[in-house]
Amino acid sequence: MRHVVLLLLTLPLLLRKVELSFDHHHQRSLSFAERFFPLAISAVLKRHFNHSHEALLINWASNGSASSRQQQQQDLLNDVIRWTNAELVVRFFHPRADVVRARFYNLLVVDGYSSFRKIYETMDYKTYDSSGFYLIVITGEIYEDLNELLRWMFEDLWILDIFNVNVLVVASDGSILVYTFFPYREFHCETVKPLLWLNFTGTIDMDDIDLYPNRLRSFHGCPLKGGTFEAKPYTIIPKRGNASELVVSGFEGDLIDLLKQRLNFTVHYQIAPNGSQWGFAREKGNSTGLMKLIQEELVDFGVGCLAFTYDRHVYLKPGIAHYTSLVLFAVSAGRPFTAFEKLFCPFSPTVWYLTVVYLAIGTVVIFGLQFTSLRVRNFVYGSEQTAAYLNLLQIFFGGGIGRTPGRNFARTLLLLWVIFCFVIRTLYQGSLYLYLQRSMSHAPLETMDDIHRSGIPYYMLEIGERYFNTMPHILERTTLVPPGKDSLGKTIERLGRGTIDGAVLIPLDQAAYHNKIYPKREFVNVAKERVAVYPVGFYYPKKSGLTAVFDEQIRNIQSTGLIDFWVRRYGD
Structure with missing residues (x-):
């Protein structure tokens, strides 16, 4: 009886000792993870986010208003910044800060999907570069299913065309897991599926690990939507006949064909509606033509003699200029002598x-x-x-x-x-x-002063009037060419055949193309004075992530001289 009483008196002490031992072991495990986690984050940042002229933007949010969670995130960020050894330029997100340009390197710290949505709702193309690098760190205990949480986050980011993203999270065994997704995979186009990318189990050596490879190096045969219209010789659309798919040639069409081969994708073209050709870039909902297709993300990119202009840069995302032409007046070869x-x-x-x-x-x-x-x-x-x-x-x-x-x-x-x-x-x-x-003709007009003194009318598309906003004497004598399928090319044909007598505003390459395919008696001349320099390139929706990968390939193609070769092939 005395032993039973003694056992009853000592049992609470024994249970307390076991509980303390378990808590001590659990605390020791958490301490290991807490020490390892900031080290892993800083290793990733130093390996992939280190740029002398680009700051790392840090943004964080937590669920609710629990001070412990906020304190945990702040402690984590302090440790991360300490482990980077001042190798990175760091900037903390502020909602009222003036944005000079979208941030390329971004660190987001959250503790669940709700806190992620708080940051996500502030994200747009003006603040965050869709082709930039993103590292998302999940802190604290995760109450949602991890795969579901990752899928939700990745789907939201893909809506913004953000795909260079990795998520770091602490597993239950204390290891650090890195998850990501690839939007284009074989037999899976534009699908979001979380993928375990890396498992930090005890050592961190980032020298041989590339967590941010070029995810768009290959589209694995996936289709992209291209917007275009016929603007010879830039884009030429032959009669399709029985073909179901639209085929585009011309030297910009040839450029797309080579990009398709190098990046392994296909293109489904969409023509600017109602023959509206270029159209105008304005506030969303008010744009027209091809600009409307691009701005409203009905296509992934637009091509077709697209000159770089201020309005287009404001409402669309430009690529690099792959070719530079001249805008000038085409005139008849000279009026025949009576x-x-x-x-x-x-x-x-x-x-x-x-x-x-x-x-x-x-x-x-x-x-x-x-x-x-x-x-x-x-x-x-x-x-x-x-x-x-x-x-x-x-x-x-x-x-x-x-x-x-x-x-x-x-x-x-x-x-x-x-x-x-x-x-x-x-x-x-x-x-x-x-x-x-003899068949004799007067010398063609060579300067804009000659054209003005001759009294002949001017012909141009509506988008060409911007070059003469300060020259009302030209606009007074201007006849607008109505939009339509190759309407400018048809106007040049009429000029060459003598049906009209005037000065037509065109890119130089269009006159060269006309003189190549038409007989000499229908040639047109161009004035020696240029109206403007005409750089052309691709345009993309504002939040598109295709710009970087397309620009890289186009630079490589330019260096080979292929674009100049194609231009000469389509012009005289």
Whole structure:
């Protein structure tokens, strides 16, 4: 009985000792994870987020208002910054801070899906670069199913086209797990599936680990949506016939074909609606044409002689300029000479001037002699010459006179005039015979001043008027080319055939393409003065993540000279 009483008295002490031992062991495990977690985070940051000219943006949020969770996140961030050894430039997120440009390197610290949504609702393309690097750290105890939590987070990020993201979380055994997702995989296009990427079990060596590979190195045959329209020779859309898929050629179409091969994707093209071609980039909901397709994310990229402009940069995301052309006026090869104009071609203006001077001198002398005596008149052009002026004109045009003068002086004057007229008339008739057989045209207009003085009308698309906002005298004489399938190319055809006489505002390559495919008699000339430099490239939706990978490939293609080769192939 005494042993039973003693056991009852000591049992609470024994249970307390076991509980303390368990708590001590649990606390020791948590302490190990707490020491290891910031070290793993700092290792990832130093390996992938270290850039001398780009700051690391840190943003954090916790569920509810529990001070312990907030304190835990702050302690973690303090340890992370300490372990980075001042190797990183760090900036903490502030909702009212002025954003100069979207942040590329981002660290997000959350303790669940609700806290993640707090940060997510502040994310847009102005603050966060969709092609940037993202590291999400989950702290504290996770109450949701981990796979579901990761899937929700990744799906939300993919809506913003954010895919270079890794999630670090502490497992129940104290190891550090790294999860990610790949939006394009074989037989899985634009799908979000969490993938265990790495397991830190005790050592951290990031030298041979790349947590941020190029996830878009290959699209694994997945389709992308491209917006375009026909703008020869940039994009040429042949008649499809029985083909179900739209085929685009032209030198920008050839560029896309090569990108398809290198990045292993296919393209489903969508044409700008209602023949609206480029359209205008405005506030969302007010854009038109191809700009509307890109801005509203109905396509993944747009191509088709897209020049870089301020409005497009504001509402769309530009790639690099893969080609630079010139905007200038195309004019006809020169108006053909009329038959009457050809009569003046044999002689230069100087010869015509001197001939008129000689006729004027003869006329003045003859009419001046009418006021002198008969004796003087008989001495100059002979006696019984009652129609001296008519004789002058008859000899000039190759006729004869009824009576020759009898005096030597008058005969000498007559002989000199006959010889002069014979030489001039013979040279004129011989040259005129040759000129009448030639196809002759006036020299084409070469400068904008020449075009303006000629009085011919201007033809241009509505988007071309921006070049002449300060030149109302040009806009007053401008006829707008209506949008439609290759409407500008058809206007050039009419100019070359002489159906219209005017100056058409076009890119230089369009004139070169026209002169390559049409006969010489329908060639058009371009003015020597350029209106503007015309860099062209791809445009993407504002939050697109394709820009970086496309730009990298385009730079490589540019360095080979292929784009210049394609341009020459489509132009004269």
